[in-house]
Amino acid sequence: MTSPAHDAELLKSATERLLDAAAKLDPATLSGPSQLPGWTRGHVLAHLARNADALVNVLAGRPMYAGAEARDGDIERDADRSPEAHLDDLRTTAERLDAAFAEETDASWQRTVELRNGVTDLAASLPFRRWIEIELHHVDLGVGYGLQDLPGSFVDRELENMAKRFSGHPGVPEAIELRVEDGRVLHTGAAPGSTPDGPVIISGNPTALVGWLTGRTTGSGLSARGSLPALPAL
Template sequence: MNSSAHDLPPAAAATADAAVVREATDRLLAATEALEPDAVTEPSQLPGWTRGHVLAHLARNADALINVLSGRPMYAGAEIRDADIERDAHRPLAEQLADVRTASDQLDALFAAQDDEGWQRTVELRNGVKDLASGIPFRRLIEVELHHVDLGIGYTIEDLSAEFTDRETANMAKRFTGHPDVREAIELRAEDGRSWRTGAATGDPLVIVGTPAALTGWLTGRTTGSGLSAAAPLPVLPVL
């Protein structure tokens, strides 16, 4: 990923991100195709989910983002979303991979069909959250990269690109800023001196230092904070 991709105009940044989504999806599919067929039934690194649940979620998330870009509700409802994942989680590995590939290809085609005006329109996601359409490729990249880690097949937080972890650290800092369940003021500080403020708006922040990869792992609930240092115990963050 170009290190300045997120500094480009929205349409150009979205197009660049869409290309990285394709690369990340191909990487995930290639790694998963190498598994033994029964590996899909084994536990993932997400509590209560098998690898089949993770793959089913990735396919249905692609469908959901197609809905978003097409002006439809992202999901028909939370219960339906969960039921669709549970329904699809128990299929054979080959069927799972074909579904992820087909849904991802359809989303990729929709990305390719966007013009400048299309990328700059406002779209609505779950729970009334709104974003520019140009933000959707990075949202999909987050899903693909973090769930590749969640599959527990050798791809770890440390394998994520520096560009991705920089952006995801900033993204999660924004997400937790003012969050009612994060009562502490927090300063996330990379080892090169860059910093992101999050949590409560007032008070002396707890400074948490580490690489963006370590910060991303903790902020997204993929690690307990390994590789990070702070003067006090790390706060308990909300479950995503």
């Protein structure tokens, strides 16, 4: 059984792995392209630092970001910093967020908070949301930490999370049945039974499914009846 406090502890471990990787980056590597189109590795690290600040804002009842332009501008401003500046910013902001998590109580975790674009969720969701950011963007750095290195417990939860995210999504008109090699069956996209020819059945291991659902792969390692559906950008 998970809890936000337990997620915060798992997040600490993931953050330390990321910091260890960031400490090995030189200026040339930082300025090189990440696996996210249009972003260098410096952009990825800058985003992670500013995201930590944004989640502190959310917990304090403030807007997550001043606005989309301010969010993007802050990332551009910070992307070209030195490795030392990136590392210090990442560590300091992570510690600040961890301290904010530690101040939460069983009752306060259950309050509703507002994220970007009017999205709301329980405060209890934030440690896992941050864990997603850390793990997937660590992969996006392209410095030797791949999808296959993601912790199994994280992969299982992110698979369920992504299936839920695309369930009923207007950008996914197909009914999709995800058949996990461990025997689980998850439904996403349009409601089961809503597609005349039946659901698109996609089979594979949890990591391959997560890679596709999060846009980190085009579906390598998966088998499907016909073409894989196009998924909305995250």
